[in-house]
Amino acid sequence: MDREEILKILKSPANWGQKYSLWAVYFCTGCGVVEIPPVITSRWDAERFGVLPMATPRQGNLFLITGYVSVKTLGAIIRTYDQMPDPKYVVGFGSCPVNGGMYWDSYNTIKHLDQYLPVDGWIAGCMPRPEAIFVAVVHLWQMIDKGMAVGYKRYRENYDYYQRNQRAVLPHLPKFDLSQDALVQRSR
Amino acid sequence: MREEELSNAIQATIESATATVQKPGRLVASVPKAAATSALIFLKARGFEHLSAVTCTDWLEQGEFEIVYHLWSYQDKIHIMLKTRVSRENPQMVTAMPVFRHAQTYEREIHEMYGVRFEGNPRLTPLLLDHWQGPPPMRRDFDTRQYVEETFGSTPPAEE
Numbered sequence: 001m002d003r004e005e006i007l008k009i010l011k012s013p014a015n016w017g018q019k020y021s022l023w024a025v026y027f028c029t030g031c032g033v034v035e036i037p038p039v040i041t042s043r044w045d046a047e048r049f050g051v052l053p054m055a056t057p058r059q060g061n062l063f064l065i066t067g068y069v070s071v072k073t074l075g076a077i078i079r080t081y082d083q084m085p086d087p088k089y090v091v092g093f094g095s096c097p098v099n100g101g102m103y104w105d106s107y108n109t110i111k112h113l114d115q116y117l118p119v120d121g122w123i124a125g126c127m128p129r130p131e132a133i134f135v136a137v138v139h140l141w142q143m144i145d146k147g148m149a150v151g152y153k154r155y156r157e158n159y160d161y162y163q164r165n166q167r168a169v170l171p172h173l174p175k176f177d178l179s180q181d182a183l184v185q186r187s188r
Numbered sequence: 189m190r191e192e193e194l195s196n197a198i199q200a201t202i203e204s205a206t207a208t209v210q211k212p213g214r215l216v217a218s219v220p221k222a223a224a225t226s227a228l229i230f231l232k233a234r235g236f237e238h239l240s241a242v243t244c245t246d247w248l249e250q251g252e253f254e255i256v257y258h259l260w261s262y263q264d265k266i267h268i269m270l271k272t273r274v275s276r277e278n279p280q281m282v283t284a285m286p287v288f289r290h291a292q293t294y295e296r297e298i299h300e301m302y303g304v305r306f307e308g309n310p311r312l313t314p315l316l317l318d319h320w321q322g323p324p325p326m327r328r329d330f331d332t333r334q335y336v337e338e339t340f341g342s343t344p345p346a347e348e
Contacts, residue, residue: 072318100340107325107332108317111340169339170319 008145018061018087019050019141025060026053027080030067032094032127039130049137057083062140064133065119068096068103069110075170081117082176086152089120091136098122115165118151118158156180190264191215194234202227218271221281227270228257228287235263242284242294244302248328251276253304257284274304283308301326 009016028036039046040053054060057080069077081088092113095101100111113119121139123132143149155162156178166173191214195207198217205227207217219227236259245254257270274281283306284291295306296315303324306312314320322339323330 070318072316075318105333105336107322107330107335107339109340111336115341172319 015144019144021050021052022062022089022137022140023052023054023060024062024064025057025080025084026055027057027063027077029065029069029073029077030094030096032066032096035093035127035130035133036064036066039133044130044134046133046137049134051133051137057081058085060084061088063088063090064093065090065097065113066093068094068101068106069113070108071110071169072108074110074116074166075173078116078166078170078173087149088152089140089149090117090151091140092119092122093133094128095124095126098124101126110169116162118154118162120149120151191266194264194266194268197234198227198230201230213266215266215268216271217268218273221272221274224255224257224270224272225282225284225287228259228284231259231268231270232287235261236266236268237262239284239288239291240267242291242298244298244304244326246276246302246326246328247273248276253279253302255281255298255304279304281306285309300324303327 026036036053038044040051046052051062061084063077063081063084065077081090090113092098096103096109097113097119100106100109103109104111110116120143121136123136125132140149159176159178163175191209191212195209195215195217198205198207202219202223205217205219205223207215210216217227238260240258240260243256243258245256247254252273252275254271254273257272259268259270260266261268272281279302281304283295285295285308292309292311293315295304295309296312298304299306299309299312300315300317300320301324317325322335325332325335
């Protein structure tokens with residue numbers, strides 16, 4: 001480790017900690033999840049990058065949306081995302097969360113994931129190779145360093161916009177008060 | 189030939205039923221709506237113990253839904269497709285549950301995708317769709333593209 005790296009850690013130890021412990025929620029959506037077992041096991045060994053699959057959303061901060069998102073799955077994704085503690089990062093994996101992919105005219109698949117959740121990064125391809133996940137992770141590191149991976153803040157600021165889109169397809173979802181005052185009140 | 193025997197037996201037993209042998213081991217029979225349950229009972233007694241699937245086809249031009257029961261006999265190794273038609277305006281059918289209990293899930297799916305009501309089925313709740321607000325999506329007069337554009341704001345297709 002060189003001197004510059006140490007200075008960077010000392011500047012923001014929290015960023016450094018978050019960067020090297022991206023724990024992914026083990027949430028399987030669509031067909032892209034077939035790439036996850038080789039990524040987390042010995043063939044590619046994601047733990048080298050600090051990426052671990054986590055059983056519960058309370059322990060994770062990286063959310064990989066691996067493939068097409070049906071309306072029913074979207075409800076589960078939003079519930080999971082709301083349970084994750086800040087800071088949290090969402091990465092769309094494959095072409096389906098980007099614009100629907102091959103399901104662009106399907107009646108039961110959402111097309112643009114970023115209308116419903118704040119997405120920090122996309123991995124294009126159908127399917128992307130496991131290496132693409134590591135490229136995305138390294139990109140995410142750089143974004144965290146520069147303070148650009150702020151999807152969770154965007155979600156809080158534009159909660160009305162996301163709520164409106166979420167409720168257009170899933171009217172039964174619970175609504176939270178995510179304003180700063182309410183969060184302060186709750187933490188007391 | 190067992191297929192011929194069977195097709196003759198169906199036509200002799202059930203009124204205004206037609207049955208044809210498509211190829212060795214496969215039969216197509218169509219019966220009127222009112223005789224569907226009795227045809228199922230008759231075939232089950234003849235050894236057709238396995239109801240593989242219940243499917244539905246939308247014949248928009250003729251204004252009818254066609255409900256197809258796929259039955260298989262382990263004894264004779266014959267696959268029979270029992271077809272019956274219901275009107276599109278008032279799609280209503282008697283459930284096959286007293287004969288084949290597991291028809292419940294198939295009927296539930298057909299009810300969700302085509303809007304056919306199965307009288308006597310106690311649980312016709314949505315199966316695959318979540319909080320669906322449009323018309324039944326597998327009907328042919330359901331405009332998928334228009335629905336997608338209105339609901340999800342789809343990207344325009346690439347120029348062909």
